[in-house]
Amino acid sequence: MTERHSDFGRFVHDAHERGDLVVQPRMGYGDPGRMRAGLAATRQARATTVGTITLDSYTRTGQVEVARQAVERGDDLNGYPIVTHDPDVTGAVLAGLAGPGFPVQVRHGSAQPQQIIAAALRAGLTATEGGPVSYCLPYSRLPLRDSVRNWSQACDILVGGAGAAAHVETFGGCMLGQLCPPGLLVAISVLEGLFLQQHGVRSLSLSYAQQTSPEQDEGAVLALNRLAAELLPGLDLHTVIYGYMGLFPQTPGGARALMADAAGLAVRTGAQRLIVKTAVEAQRIPTIGENVEALEHAAAVARRTTGPADRTDRTRALAAQEVYQEAGTLISAVLELGPDVGSALVRAFDRGVLDIPYCLHPANSRRSTSYLDGDGWLRWGATGGMPLPPSRVGTPGASGAVTSAQLLRDLSYMQRRYDRYPSLPVPAPELVRSTS
């Protein structure tokens, strides 16, 4: 039996107590030597870091045989094939690196993660991420009820093998990467947390992906923190921010400025961990060095960032209240559909109680839309069958519906805004100087 590696949650809390934001890359390489070098570089970075092993797309879609053939041929993969490599190989990747001072998380994106979790456990890794909704609806053709069943089995495997050391992060705060209004992101993140809790996971992190307005984002994370404390008491729990997951700036300056704002968002909301993107994100898979540079940059910005600026307090409080009410309403409506959270989630999508804008999965009702208003806040254009008051629905354009032109503008809003940076006013001017 491989030695258990550290308690992911405890490491993050200890760092937070010291005033350090934990930063983490989205790193994954097919070659074991390069994967080990990436983990070593992450550990040695001038930042408080945890390690990442991101898996390849064959493994995450269950095509283990294709991954095995690629490994045998020596082909490069877009991530680490943890199910394919012998446990001894993965053990050698981690040896002397992973431990209480450097926990490593397996990131995969799979709606059928049972084999992945089992392989991670064989290598002594007890921290992962995902969720039955967030890894099914955006990327998979798998029916939602199958994903729910797979995730409940995966939780049994993880908790059975790791006990209290098991840690799972919800991916629900990221749905489709962009244009999902914060109330729904927060609701799905908390609902996935409730699902994981019901399946025995006692150490959780809840995610929120940076969207398009710093004020709205700050309010959303405060609402997430509040709902998590109310609905998931007694657990080891922290909040993790993802740097923007939508269409990324194409200039290095724009990308760095965007990531600086993500670090600012994390610190100002009391979030404990940040998933970092690199300056080359729009072009290709980043190198180890580019990952380290991005981690150190985010950590440096975080060290310089202090509490919320007074001028944003009122706006932020308003956003927090809006998101809290909207997410709370959606969570309550789902929990009313049955005591088993997994089944309730399936029913909720079937009935349109949850409805993700622009998500094409057959389980999604597709009656909701969203858009960016003049201030860059994410708004509902239509709420479909979701139990949200009509006052929450805005007016996307003259026709009252989102047009193709508006969708394109909204999708590229952050890219445009940050690629012109710093010529446009941005909400955190202290960060402009620190990143130039």
Added chain:
Amino acid sequence: MTLSLRRSTGSVGGTHRQAHHPSSGYRREPLRRQRPLTLVTTTKSDSHTWNLVYLELVLKELGHDVVNLGPCVPVELLAGCAREVGPDLVVVSTVNGHGVRDGIEIAGVLRQMDELARTPIVIGGKLSTSGEAGASEQARRLRHAGYDAVFGGTGAISAFRAFVAGAGVRA
């Protein structure tokens, strides 16, 4: 694999949101069809969806009803769906760089189907990893495989709109 098809009309959500029940499947009703019906799809290896969402809106603005098959569509699923709904136009959109190889396979299957003998089938997006270089040769190969039009590079969307409007794709 089964798929519950949701024919979406008019705007996504918005004013037509009462018009279709979330679990209603679509079945071909040729005599009652008022608007052209377009099947929007991608290749089996392409997991991108924003391009598909965008094209659905473009087509609706041009007066079409749309059945959108979403990401990573197996060829068999696409063929079965085309047989079921009898589209007036098939649009293949792909941006992951494998569009030529995967697109030729799709055309080979669809052009074998009697139901689609006279249906326009078009493809567009980022069709190969080599960018604009070799674009005309790729377009030639795709046309040869059975596509009525190939849209790539700058101006692709304008050309696509003109094709849909000008070719008079009708119900």
